Amino acid sequence: MSSIAHQTVVITGAGSGLGRAMAHAFSKQGWSVAVADINIEAGEQVATEIKAVKGEAFFQHCDVRKETDLQQLRDRCLNQWEGIGVLINNAGVVSSMGSTELTPMSEWERLLDINLLGVVRGCAAFTPAFKAQQGGHIVNIASIAGIISLDKFANYNASKAAVIALSETLRIELGKKNIGVTVVCPSLFKTNLPDSMVNPREGQHEKVSQAMARSSISADDIARKVVNAVRKNQFYLLPHRHTWLVWWLKRSSVWLYERIISRWPIS
Ligand SMILES: NC(=O)c1ccc[n+]([C@@H]2O[C@H](COP(=O)([O-])OP(=O)(O)OC[C@H]3O[C@@H](n4cnc5c(N)ncnc54)[C@H](O)[C@@H]3O)[C@@H](O)[C@H]2O)c1
Numbered sequence: 631m632s633s634i635a636h637q638t639v640v641i642t643g644a645g646s647g648l649g650r651a652m653a654h655a656f657s658k659q660g661w662s663v664a665v666a667d668i669n670i671e672a673g674e675q676v677a678t679e680i681k682a683v684k685g686e687a688f689f690q691h692c693d694v695r696k697e698t699d700l701q702q703l704r705d706r707c708l709n710q711w712e713g714i715g716v717l718i719n720n721a722g723v724v725s726s727m728g729s730t731e732l733t734p735m736s737e738w739e740r741l742l743d744i745n746l747l748g749v750v751r752g753c754a755a756f757t758p759a760f761k762a763q764q765g766g767h768i769v770n771i772a773s774i775a776g777i778i779s780l781d782k783f784a785n786y787n788a789s790k791a792a793v794i795a796l797s798e799t800l801r802i803e804l805g806k807k808n809i810g811v812t813v814v815c816p817s818l819f820k821t822n823l824p825d826s827m828v829n830p831r832e833g834q835h836e837k838v839s840q841a842m843a844r845s846s847i848s849a850d851d852i853a854r855k856v857v858n859a860v861r862k863n864q865f866y867l868l869p870h871r872h873t874w875l876v877w878w879l880k881r882s883s884v885w886l887y888e889r890i891i892s893r894w895p896i897s
């Protein structure tokens with residue numbers, strides 16, 4: 631079990647989508663929230679919304695591509711609070727769909743810098759604080775794309791698979807120190823994520839947005855599941871039920887798995 635002594639949570643990318651939903655979900659349970667985002671207007675808005683309903687929150691500008699931004703975020707949390715309960719590495723972007731050989735190297739670098747190294751920087755900045763207070767919890771937002779490799783999303787799939795591998799490693803490394811880890815692997819759900827595509831080809835933004843709009847669960851539903859997973863120190867969280875089945879199929883019948891994946895909504 632992780633030991634969470636403080637009801638305080640830091641969330642990167644909390645200005646929109648799942649980050650915003652988790653900020654509200656934790657606040658509703660009485661937690662204080664550090665809303666961190668590269669987008670100042672959106673992040674300030676979320677902190678204001680929480681304070682308007684008598685919750686406790688502050689906004690801190692943070693670009694997860696910058697190590698110093700994450701260190702400053704940690705220092706502000708330590709100054710403002712008695713301790714840090716949970717870090718959620720949520721900030722992420724998606725690539726435009728494209729075949730692997732035609733995806734520019736700059737797009738690989740952008741995806742890995744934000745989706746993977748952003749999480750690494752968050753873990754590296756906050757782990758010493760968790761060790762010093764002898765407890766805490768890290769939540770890394772990966773994706774089902776890290777388990778089920780969707781056609782034409784090689785860089786996104788690879789960035790999220792690496793977040794799962796990183797989380798599995800941390801679970802072993804930090805478990806002995808009373809620090810819990812949860813890795814969240816959602817399938818599609820409706821957020822502003824398609825806006826982070828760079829130079830999408832005609833119709834791509836709409837295709838991904840429409841697939842997201844068909845999701846059976848919302849960012850708010852997933853946020854509530856994250857709160858529960860932290861409470862229970864649950865490691866893998868796959869919020870969409872059908873994805874457990876596909877994960878199991880991948881291990882037991884590659885042939886059937888590939889047939890299903892080739893018909894996935896955005897393939
Ligand atoms: N929406 C989905 O279908 C889906 C599915 C699986 C996983 N995810 C993951 O969920 C996480 C949240 O995404 P979302 O769907 O809520 O998207 P979103 O675009 O609505 O929110 C992402 C937030 O991250 C912020 N951000 C982007 N780059 C940043 C940076 N360099 N530093 C700090 N903040 C930055 C954005 O400003 C935005 O507020 C991402 O890691 C995403 O990969 C989303």
